[in-house]
Every structure is written in C-alpha cells, then in structure tokens.
Amino acid sequence: MKATLYEVAFYFCIMSTQPIGIFDSGIGGTSIFKEIHALLPYENTIYLADSHNAPYGNLSKEDIIRLSIKNTELLIKKNCKIIVVACNTATTNAIKTLRSQYNIPFIGIEPAIKPAALQTQTKAIGILATKGTLSSELFHKTTDLYSNGITVIEQVGEGIVKLIEEGKTFSDAMRTLLKIYLKPMVQANIDYLVLGCTHYPYLMPLLLELLPPHVKIIDSGEAVARQTKAILESHQLFNAKKSKPTNQFFTNGNVDVLKSILNEKFKVAYLDF
Numbered sequence: 001m002k003a004t005l006y007e008v009a010f011y012f013c014i015m016s017t018q019p020i021g022i023f024d025s026g027i028g029g030t031s032i033f034k035e036i037h038a039l040l041p042y043e044n045t046i047y048l049a050d051s052h053n054a055p056y057g058n059l060s061k062e063d064i065i066r067l068s069i070k071n072t073e074l075l076i077k078k079n080c081k082i083i084v085v086a087c088n089t090a091t092t093n094a095i096k097t098l099r100s101q102y103n104i105p106f107i108g109i110e111p112a113i114k115p116a117a118l119q120t121q122t123k124a125i126g127i128l129a130t131k132g133t134l135s136s137e138l139f140h141k142t143t144d145l146y147s148n149g150i151t152v153i154e155q156v157g158e159g160i161v162k163l164i165e166e167g168k169t170f171s172d173a174m175r176t177l178l179k180i181y182l183k184p185m186v187q188a189n190i191d192y193l194v195l196g197c198t199h200y201p202y203l204m205p206l207l208l209e210l211l212p213p214h215v216k217i218i219d220s221g222e223a224v225a226r227q228t229k230a231i232l233e234s235h236q237l238f239n240a241k242k243s244k245p246t247n248q249f250f251t252n253g254n255v256d257v258l259k260s261i262l263n264e265k266f267k268v269a270y271l272d273f
C-alpha cells in the first residue's frame with residue numbers, strides 16, 4: 001500500500017517532535033545538554049542522571065554496559081528519537097554494544113585528544129578522565145593514533161565526580177585533589193589539558209586558577225552538539241515545530257544538586273530507575 005504525500009509529511013512531523021534522549025552517570029552530562037540546547041533550541045529533550053550509580057568510572061566494563069542498557073531502554077520507552085551518551089566512560093566502554101543492540105542512532109563523547117595533539121607546541125598534553133575511560137580499548141586506540149612524538153600525561157580524576165555529585169565542586173577537598181592531579185602535567189610543561197569527563201567542565205574556574213595561563217583547556221561538548229545536529233539532519237529528524245521545547249530532567253539521586261547547575265526554567269524530577 002502506497003502512503004500519500006500527506007501521510008509521509010504527517011509521519012515525519014510526529015517523528016521529529018520526539019525528544020532527544022541524553023544520559024550520564026550523573027549531573028555532568030548537563031554540560032553536554034547545555035551545548036545541544038544552545039545549538040538546537042527547538043528540540044525537545046529528556047535527560048537521565050543515573051546519580052544513584054555514579055561514579056561509573058570505577059565500575060567494571062560489564063557493569064557500565066549493564067547500566068548504559070538500562071538508561072537506553074528507559075529513553076526508548078520515553079519515545080526518544082536519538083540517544084546522546086553524554087558520558088565518556090559509558091561511551092568508551094558501552095557504545096559499541098548499544099549500537100549493536102538497538103536500532104536508534106547513538107552519539108557518544110570521547111576525550112578530544114586529536115585537536116590537542118595536533119595543536120600542541122610544547123609537545124606535551126594532559127588528559128584528565130576517569131579510570132574507566134583511560135583503561136578502555138577505544139581510548140587507547142585514539143591515543144595511539146595521535147600521540148606520535150608527543151608526551152601524553154594521563155591522570156585518573158579519582159574522587160572528582162563523587163565531590164561534584166555531592167554538590168562540593170568548589171570545596172577545599174576538590175582544590176586539594178586538583179593540585180595533586182595537575183602537578184605532574186605542569187611539570188611536564190603541557191600546553192593543552194583535555195577534559196575527558198563531562199563533569200569536568202564545571203571545574204573550569206578552579207582549573208583556570210590552578211593552571212599556568214598558557215595552558216588551553218578543551219572538552220568535546222561543542223563537537224557533540226554539532227554531531228547531534230548532523231545526525232538529526234542526515235536522518236531527517238529535526239523538530240519541524242519552531243516553538244518552545246520541553247526539556248525534562250530526571251535523576252535517581254539528589255534533585256537539588258541537579259537543579260543547582262541548571263537554569264531555574266528547567267524542571268527536575270526524581271525518578272526511580
């Protein structure tokens with residue numbers, strides 16, 4: 001049976017108003033949501049903060065995959081049209097499995113090693129990420145590809161995500177941790193610091209204060225938003241309605257901590273998932 005032009009147009013219209021699903025181990029992926037919302041202001045979104053299970057960084061690959069599947073299934077149940085894995089740890093450990101199991105487009109995030117490696121003048125770059133990201137096969141592949149002739153100082157940000165999830169981003173404990181983690185990088189004369197975790201952009205004021213002024217800090221947030229736009233374009237999934245979108249946020253952790261890093265206009269709700 002052939003669909004009429006009207007039916008085809010109606011179908012795409014319904015499809016396109018479906019939300020973009022975004023998940024992270026916690027509140028860090030909101031740094032990615034903000035980039036997506038700035039670039040695609042008419043898109044409806046649903047954000048899942050799996051804060052109850054954060055941090056993912058110290059979990060086994062199997063557990064990271066299991067939790068990523070759980071988040072994906074919920075977003076699919078909530079009728080999402082594409083899924084943004086707004087977590088480096090989940091991307092580097094689970095995106096291959098997600099793509100093989102579900103028929104929906106996935107966009108992932110990885111540490112921005114390439115631009116740092118291509119632009120460094122001092123031939124030394126630093127990467128701050130979780131243990132799960134730094135030990136992943138995907139991370140090693142990318143690093144091997146771009147690190148020729150460059151010193152790459154990898155540092156596990158042990159404890160950072162936990163403090164951010166507890167609302168202690170600008171605490172003395174955080175300052176102490178960062179001083180310890182940045183010291184070997186500064187000693188190696190890095191000129192680029194790659195933030196390999198979506199929680200870390202929230203550390204920017206502290207990083208700027210603790211690093212020498214010539215060190216540039218980069219993350220992949222903007223690139224993920226651009227890639228999300230490109231995927232919507234190639235799959236003809238843009239929201240055709242140019243009206244105020246619905247941006248929903250769900251957390252299975254502390255609602256107030258999630259609220260504190262978002263604009264008041266966004267609604268945050270507790271959800272047991």
Ligand code: DGL
Pocket residue numbers: 024025026028029054055056057058086087088089090130133161196197198199
């Ligand atoms: N935001 C996650 C990431 O980008 C944090 C991982 C964690 O929960 O340890 O890696």
